[in-house]
Amino acid sequence: MAAGNRVVQYYDATAEHYDGLHSIEKNPEHSRAMELGWPLLGRVGSVLDVGSGTGRSLRWLQERYPGVALHGVEPSAALLDIARRNLPDADLRQGIGERLPYADNSIDVVIATAIMHHADDPPKIISEMFRVARNGILISDHNNYAFGGALAKRLRMGLRLCGLLGAANYVRNGFKTQGYSEGDGWWYPYSLLDNYAQIATLAESTFIFPTRRPTIGLGNLIFSQGHLAIVATKPVVLGRTSAAMR
Template identity: 60%
Template structure:
């Protein structure tokens, strides 16, 4: 985790410029937020970065109470300057410093493929959320050609995908790029069952144009988002 945070501390000043051609997370908010409905007063953005997601929400829904969690001090400095009235705290998604059901909606855009334990992050999001969880991220099973896709899903079914990725990435569970820092091969479908169990209603929608010729979302959509309405007791 410290290595990943160091990357964002070093690249914070260039972060937004490097991501001008990544509209999928804004699209996720545009499509997903209306699905949640009215009576939303507060939002927590997990891994809020420089505050881009919170800025969009502040512009579209100016009465929202804004909260953000981010491990990188340099990213927090930019977010705090951009959103002077927001509550931006240093922390990690695996341990959110909020009480149970204390925030109406908890969001995470583009962070799960960087998380050491995305299942724990998602569990924490559901714990803190009062009404809904919104997540936008990768679907690793759609990347590459048809043969690569089929081999990848076959390895997943056989329980061998993590081991093969570990070998391919030079005996490392993570990969690295200058544009995205440290990342894991990840799909939101990996956590689908757990998310569905915690939800009373679950909406899934693509956030980028389809790739290839497959009509199966698993192989045609490299990025998608979901809105999970919490199960009421």
């Protein structure tokens, strides 16, 4: 079974419990990311949430920015059904982040909260987000290098620098590419920092900030911040106008 299909099957099976497990209140990192990141994205008339689930991030934005047009893409049909009940006026489509069903530069801001550590190909999703976004993107997700004790952090980074981290994670996860937990389903050991160079290359300006309190010890950003957000703005192209300003 393809890893992506396995993830979708998990969310189809647990859809009715999704909001209880993944609410904004239980996962305040993502609302913190949007709270801090939104002012960096300029005037926003439309937003696309990649992996929109039951619409939790879109509902958060709707409450605070009622004039913004809401769009979402979600592979799980069961989660999408709930999202359509929660957000009857939003444009919600079934699809995957690797192939977003939107034209180039068609949505002001594209966001992704807590999906990259479930994704088979985060760089492809990021490329698609930049393609569709008119103004910029916002991503909120894990930094796996900050998990565990000081020795585990050093070992993980050493394996990463030697090109052996993927193999080590494969063995640690019982000869599987993904780990599994009841609350989060199938996931990859992931760090948003691994995609930083790609994001910064595609962007005009890039902002990175923590969304949790730091862990104690090894006090730099990589080893102390288990959850991060990145906001990246696109280069201004002559003739490209924000929907909010038309």
